[in-house]
Amino acid sequence: MTALAAVWSGTSFSLQRVPLPDLADGEVLVEIELSTVCGSDLHTVAGHRSTPVPTVLGHESVGRVVAIGANATVDFGDRVVWTVGTACGTCRRCMRGVPQKCVDLRKYGHTAISDRWTLNGGFATHIHLLAGTRAVVVPEDLPAALLAPAGCATATVVCAARRIGLTAGDAVVVLGCGMLGLTAVAYALDRGAVSVVACDPDPARRAAASEIGATAVCAPEELAEVARGADAIFELSGSSSSVAAALDVVELGGRIALVGSVFPSSAVAFDPEFLVRNLVTVSGSHNYAPSDLVEAVEFLQRTPAAHLLAAAVGERHPLEEIDAAFASGRSAVRGAVG
Structure with a gap:
Protein backbone atom coordinates (compact mmCIF):
# COMPACT_ATOMS: atom_id res chain seq x y z
CA MET A 1 0.00 0.00 0.00
CA CYS A 152 0.12 24.98 15.76
CA ALA A 153 -1.92 28.19 16.00
CA THR A 154 -4.19 27.27 18.90
CA ALA A 155 -1.59 25.56 21.08
CA THR A 156 0.95 28.32 20.35
CA VAL A 157 -1.49 30.93 21.68
CA VAL A 158 -2.15 28.81 24.78
CA CYS A 159 1.59 28.54 25.42
CA ALA A 160 2.13 32.28 24.98
CA ALA A 161 -0.71 33.00 27.39
CA ARG A 162 0.83 30.64 29.92
CA ARG A 163 4.28 32.18 29.56
CA ILE A 164 3.03 35.70 30.29
CA GLY A 165 0.59 34.62 32.98
CA LEU A 166 -2.62 35.77 31.28
CA THR A 167 -5.23 36.20 34.01
CA ALA A 168 -8.84 37.27 34.44
CA GLY A 169 -9.14 41.04 34.56
CA ASP A 170 -6.24 41.72 32.17
CA ALA A 171 -6.55 44.42 29.55
CA VAL A 172 -5.27 42.59 26.47
CA VAL A 173 -3.89 43.79 23.14
CA VAL A 174 -3.56 41.44 20.16
CA LEU A 175 -1.23 42.62 17.39
CA GLY A 176 -1.92 40.78 14.14
CA CYS A 177 -5.29 39.18 13.37
CA GLY A 178 -4.42 36.11 11.35
CA MET A 179 -5.33 32.70 12.75
CA LEU A 180 -3.07 33.23 15.75
CA GLY A 181 -4.57 36.63 16.44
CA LEU A 182 -8.20 35.57 16.08
CA THR A 183 -7.46 32.63 18.37
CA ALA A 184 -5.77 34.95 20.88
CA VAL A 185 -8.84 37.21 20.95
CA ALA A 186 -11.10 34.23 21.66
CA TYR A 187 -8.72 32.74 24.22
CA ALA A 188 -8.24 36.02 26.11
CA LEU A 189 -12.01 36.37 26.39
CA ASP A 190 -12.23 32.74 27.50
CA ARG A 191 -9.71 33.50 30.25
CA GLY A 192 -11.69 36.49 31.52
CA ALA A 193 -9.93 39.47 29.97
CA VAL A 194 -11.64 42.72 30.88
CA SER A 195 -10.97 44.10 27.40
CA VAL A 196 -9.33 42.92 24.17
CA VAL A 197 -8.05 45.37 21.55
CA ALA A 198 -7.22 43.74 18.21
CA CYS A 199 -4.91 45.55 15.77
CA ASP A 200 -4.29 44.72 12.12
CA PRO A 201 -3.81 46.74 8.92
CA ASP A 202 -6.39 44.58 7.09
CA PRO A 203 -10.00 45.79 7.59
CA ALA A 204 -11.39 42.29 6.92
CA ARG A 205 -9.25 40.79 9.65
CA ARG A 206 -10.22 43.56 12.05
CA ALA A 207 -13.86 42.79 11.28
CA ALA A 208 -13.27 39.09 12.00
CA ALA A 209 -11.70 39.96 15.36
CA SER A 210 -14.65 42.19 16.18
CA GLU A 211 -17.09 39.41 15.35
CA ILE A 212 -15.24 37.04 17.68
CA GLY A 213 -15.72 39.57 20.46
CA ALA A 214 -12.83 42.05 20.53
CA THR A 215 -13.78 45.08 22.62
CA ALA A 216 -12.18 47.39 20.05
CA VAL A 217 -10.29 47.02 16.79
CA CYS A 218 -7.88 49.43 15.15
CA ALA A 219 -5.31 49.93 12.43
CA PRO A 220 -1.64 50.12 13.54
CA GLU A 221 -1.56 53.92 13.30
CA GLU A 222 -4.46 54.11 15.76
CA LEU A 223 -3.03 51.75 18.36
CA ALA A 224 -1.44 54.29 20.70
CA GLU A 225 -4.73 56.14 21.04
CA VAL A 226 -6.92 53.05 21.43
CA ALA A 227 -4.84 50.64 23.47
CA ARG A 228 -2.47 52.43 25.82
CA GLY A 229 -2.27 50.73 29.22
CA ALA A 230 -2.24 47.06 28.20
CA ASP A 231 -1.57 44.43 30.86
CA ALA A 232 -0.96 41.58 28.41
CA ILE A 233 0.12 41.94 24.79
CA PHE A 234 0.34 39.23 22.14
CA GLU A 235 2.61 40.28 19.26
CA LEU A 236 1.73 37.80 16.52
CA SER A 237 2.68 39.52 13.27
CA GLY A 238 6.46 39.47 13.49
CA SER A 239 6.65 43.05 12.23
CA SER A 240 9.41 45.09 13.85
CA SER A 241 7.14 48.12 13.94
CA SER A 242 4.52 46.04 15.75
CA VAL A 243 7.07 44.90 18.34
CA ALA A 244 8.01 48.54 18.93
CA ALA A 245 4.32 49.43 19.23
CA ALA A 246 3.89 46.80 21.94
CA LEU A 247 6.55 48.56 24.00
CA ASP A 248 4.74 51.87 23.47
CA VAL A 249 1.37 50.75 24.86
CA VAL A 250 2.31 48.34 27.65
CA GLU A 251 1.11 49.21 31.14
CA LEU A 252 3.26 49.34 34.27
CA GLY A 253 3.78 45.73 35.26
CA GLY A 254 2.61 44.59 31.84
CA ARG A 255 3.72 41.50 29.99
CA ILE A 256 4.49 41.13 26.30
CA ALA A 257 4.55 37.80 24.46
CA LEU A 258 6.61 37.96 21.28
CA VAL A 259 5.31 35.13 19.09
CA GLY A 260 5.34 36.28 15.48
CA SER A 261 9.05 36.98 15.05
CA VAL A 262 9.97 33.66 13.45
CA PHE A 263 11.68 35.05 10.35
CA PRO A 264 14.46 37.61 9.87
CA SER A 265 13.44 41.23 10.43
CA SER A 266 15.06 44.50 11.40
CA ALA A 267 16.24 45.11 14.96
CA VAL A 268 14.04 46.98 17.43
CA ALA A 269 15.52 49.60 19.76
CA PHE A 270 14.28 49.74 23.35
CA ASP A 271 15.02 51.73 26.47
CA PRO A 272 16.14 49.34 29.23
CA GLU A 273 15.38 51.94 31.90
CA PHE A 274 11.75 51.96 30.76
CA LEU A 275 11.51 48.19 31.14
CA VAL A 276 13.17 48.28 34.57
CA ARG A 277 11.25 51.18 36.09
CA ASN A 278 7.93 49.98 34.68
CA LEU A 279 8.43 46.33 35.67
CA VAL A 280 7.73 45.19 32.10
CA THR A 281 8.24 41.55 31.16
CA VAL A 282 9.01 40.57 27.57
CA SER A 283 8.79 36.84 26.82
CA GLY A 284 9.68 35.03 23.64
CA SER A 285 7.28 32.18 22.95
CA HIS A 286 7.88 29.61 20.22
CA ASN A 287 5.74 26.51 19.67
Missing part, protein backbone atom coordinates in the same frame (compact mmCIF):
# COMPACT_ATOMS: atom_id res chain seq x y z
CA THR A 2 1.11 3.57 -0.65
CA ALA A 3 0.34 7.12 0.37
CA LEU A 4 0.33 10.22 -1.78
CA ALA A 5 2.54 13.10 -0.67
CA ALA A 6 3.14 16.61 -2.00
CA VAL A 7 6.93 16.77 -1.78
CA TRP A 8 8.47 20.25 -1.65
CA SER A 9 11.78 20.48 -3.53
CA GLY A 10 12.65 24.02 -2.50
CA THR A 11 11.12 25.46 -5.67
CA SER A 12 7.94 23.47 -6.35
CA PHE A 13 5.64 20.67 -5.20
CA SER A 14 5.53 17.24 -6.85
CA LEU A 15 2.99 14.54 -6.08
CA GLN A 16 4.75 11.28 -5.21
CA ARG A 17 3.57 7.81 -4.26
CA VAL A 18 5.27 6.70 -1.05
CA PRO A 19 5.20 3.24 0.62
CA LEU A 20 3.42 3.13 3.97
CA PRO A 21 5.95 2.67 6.78
CA ASP A 22 6.58 -0.28 9.05
CA LEU A 23 5.89 1.12 12.52
CA ALA A 24 8.35 0.87 15.38
CA ASP A 25 7.45 0.96 19.08
CA GLY A 26 5.39 4.00 19.98
CA GLU A 27 4.78 5.01 16.36
CA VAL A 28 1.44 5.73 14.74
CA LEU A 29 0.16 6.05 11.18
CA VAL A 30 -2.59 8.62 10.70
CA GLU A 31 -4.76 9.13 7.64
CA ILE A 32 -5.03 12.89 7.14
CA GLU A 33 -8.54 14.35 7.22
CA LEU A 34 -7.50 17.99 6.75
CA SER A 35 -4.34 20.08 6.89
CA THR A 36 -4.21 23.86 6.98
CA VAL A 37 -1.56 26.11 5.47
CA CYS A 38 0.26 27.89 8.29
CA GLY A 39 2.06 31.19 7.83
CA SER A 40 5.40 29.40 8.17
CA ASP A 41 4.46 27.20 5.20
CA LEU A 42 3.79 30.34 3.18
CA HIS A 43 7.13 31.83 4.30
CA THR A 44 8.93 28.64 3.26
CA VAL A 45 7.39 28.55 -0.21
CA ALA A 46 8.01 32.28 -0.66
CA GLY A 47 11.69 31.77 0.17
CA HIS A 48 11.60 33.74 3.43
CA ARG A 49 12.22 30.71 5.64
CA SER A 50 14.88 28.05 5.23
CA THR A 51 13.71 24.42 5.39
CA PRO A 52 15.71 21.23 4.64
CA VAL A 53 14.58 19.64 1.38
CA PRO A 54 13.13 17.53 -0.02
CA THR A 55 10.37 17.56 2.56
CA VAL A 56 6.66 17.23 3.10
CA LEU A 57 5.45 20.55 4.49
CA GLY A 58 2.43 20.97 6.75
CA HIS A 59 2.14 20.76 10.54
CA GLU A 60 -1.48 21.77 11.25
CA SER A 61 -3.58 18.65 10.72
CA VAL A 62 -6.30 16.41 12.04
CA GLY A 63 -6.70 12.78 11.09
CA ARG A 64 -7.60 9.24 12.07
CA VAL A 65 -5.30 6.53 13.39
CA VAL A 66 -5.11 3.66 10.87
CA ALA A 67 -2.16 1.71 12.29
CA ILE A 68 -0.25 1.60 15.57
CA GLY A 69 3.07 0.23 16.73
CA ALA A 70 3.59 -1.52 20.03
CA ASN A 71 3.08 0.69 23.10
CA ALA A 72 1.33 3.43 21.14
CA THR A 73 -0.58 5.91 23.31
CA VAL A 74 -3.64 6.06 21.03
CA ASP A 75 -5.91 3.40 19.59
CA PHE A 76 -6.82 2.32 16.08
CA GLY A 77 -9.69 4.50 14.84
CA ASP A 78 -9.04 7.46 17.15
CA ARG A 79 -9.47 10.91 15.63
CA VAL A 80 -6.41 12.90 16.69
CA VAL A 81 -4.31 16.04 16.50
CA TRP A 82 -0.63 15.97 17.46
CA THR A 83 2.30 18.10 18.55
CA VAL A 84 4.33 19.95 15.97
CA GLY A 85 7.39 17.91 16.93
CA THR A 86 8.76 15.11 19.06
CA ALA A 87 10.39 15.26 22.49
CA CYS A 88 12.57 12.71 24.25
CA GLY A 89 11.29 13.68 27.69
CA THR A 90 14.65 13.15 29.37
CA CYS A 91 17.10 15.78 28.10
CA ARG A 92 17.81 18.94 30.09
CA ARG A 93 15.50 21.05 27.94
CA CYS A 94 12.61 18.63 28.31
CA MET A 95 13.21 18.42 32.06
CA ARG A 96 13.25 22.25 32.28
CA GLY A 97 9.78 22.45 30.75
CA VAL A 98 10.62 23.40 27.16
CA PRO A 99 10.15 20.08 25.31
CA GLN A 100 9.51 21.99 22.09
CA LYS A 101 13.28 22.67 22.14
CA CYS A 102 14.27 19.06 22.86
CA VAL A 103 17.88 18.36 21.87
CA ASP A 104 16.57 15.47 19.72
CA LEU A 105 13.61 17.42 18.32
CA ARG A 106 12.17 16.33 14.98
CA LYS A 107 9.53 18.67 13.60
CA TYR A 108 6.70 17.76 11.27
CA GLY A 109 6.70 19.75 8.06
CA HIS A 110 10.19 21.12 8.72
CA THR A 111 12.48 18.10 8.26
CA ALA A 112 14.02 16.55 5.15
CA ILE A 113 12.49 13.21 4.20
CA SER A 114 14.50 10.02 4.60
CA ASP A 115 14.02 6.36 3.72
CA ARG A 116 12.83 5.73 7.29
CA TRP A 117 10.70 8.86 7.61
CA THR A 118 9.13 9.99 4.34
CA LEU A 119 5.60 10.83 5.47
CA ASN A 120 6.78 13.55 7.84
CA GLY A 121 4.38 16.39 7.05
CA GLY A 122 0.68 17.09 6.75
CA PHE A 123 0.42 17.70 3.01
CA ALA A 124 -0.07 14.03 2.24
CA THR A 125 -2.77 11.41 2.56
CA HIS A 126 -1.01 9.93 5.61
CA ILE A 127 1.52 10.99 8.24
CA HIS A 128 3.97 8.85 10.19
CA LEU A 129 4.02 9.95 13.85
CA LEU A 130 7.25 9.05 15.63
CA ALA A 131 7.64 8.00 19.25
CA GLY A 132 7.82 11.11 21.43
CA THR A 133 4.94 12.79 19.61
CA ARG A 134 1.94 13.66 21.78
CA ALA A 135 -1.31 12.79 20.02
CA VAL A 136 -4.54 14.09 21.56
CA VAL A 137 -7.86 12.41 20.82
CA VAL A 138 -10.46 14.93 19.62
CA PRO A 139 -14.27 14.83 19.48
CA GLU A 140 -15.99 13.45 16.41
CA ASP A 141 -18.49 16.32 16.27
CA LEU A 142 -16.00 19.20 15.95
CA PRO A 143 -15.28 20.36 12.39
CA ALA A 144 -11.91 19.56 10.88
CA ALA A 145 -11.38 23.23 10.01
CA LEU A 146 -11.54 24.06 13.72
CA LEU A 147 -9.29 21.21 14.82
CA ALA A 148 -6.50 21.26 12.22
CA PRO A 149 -4.93 24.53 13.49
CA ALA A 150 -4.90 23.18 17.07
CA GLY A 151 -1.48 21.62 16.52
CA TYR A 288 4.46 24.86 22.86
CA ALA A 289 4.52 21.97 25.32
CA PRO A 290 2.24 18.91 24.99
CA SER A 291 0.09 20.16 27.88
CA ASP A 292 -0.65 23.29 25.84
CA LEU A 293 -2.08 21.14 23.04
CA VAL A 294 -4.34 19.39 25.54
CA GLU A 295 -5.59 22.77 26.78
CA ALA A 296 -5.98 23.97 23.17
CA VAL A 297 -8.35 21.10 22.37
CA GLU A 298 -10.32 21.70 25.57
CA PHE A 299 -10.59 25.40 24.68
CA LEU A 300 -11.88 24.61 21.19
CA GLN A 301 -14.60 22.46 22.74
CA ARG A 302 -15.84 25.24 25.04
CA THR A 303 -15.34 28.51 23.16
CA PRO A 304 -18.45 30.19 21.72
CA ALA A 305 -16.21 31.40 18.88
CA ALA A 306 -15.63 27.87 17.55
CA HIS A 307 -17.72 28.36 14.41
CA LEU A 308 -15.97 31.66 13.66
CA LEU A 309 -12.50 30.16 14.06
CA ALA A 310 -13.50 27.30 11.77
CA ALA A 311 -14.86 29.80 9.24
CA ALA A 312 -11.44 31.51 9.13
CA VAL A 313 -10.18 28.50 7.18
CA GLY A 314 -10.75 29.05 3.49
CA GLU A 315 -11.80 26.78 0.67
CA ARG A 316 -10.76 23.15 0.98
CA HIS A 317 -8.57 21.86 -1.87
CA PRO A 318 -7.64 18.27 -2.70
CA LEU A 319 -3.98 17.39 -2.37
CA GLU A 320 -3.64 17.51 -6.16
CA GLU A 321 -4.48 21.24 -5.95
CA ILE A 322 -1.94 22.15 -3.29
CA ASP A 323 -0.73 25.20 -5.23
CA ALA A 324 -4.29 26.54 -5.19
CA ALA A 325 -4.49 25.91 -1.45
CA PHE A 326 -1.35 28.00 -0.95
CA ALA A 327 -2.78 30.72 -3.15
CA SER A 328 -5.95 30.84 -1.04
CA GLY A 329 -3.78 30.90 2.09
CA ARG A 330 -2.33 34.19 0.92
CA SER A 331 -5.81 35.77 0.86
CA ALA A 332 -7.80 33.80 3.46
CA VAL A 333 -6.64 33.45 7.06
CA ARG A 334 -5.79 29.79 6.36
CA GLY A 335 -5.75 27.70 3.20
CA ALA A 336 -6.80 24.05 3.51
CA VAL A 337 -5.75 20.75 1.96
CA GLY A 338 -7.62 17.50 2.33
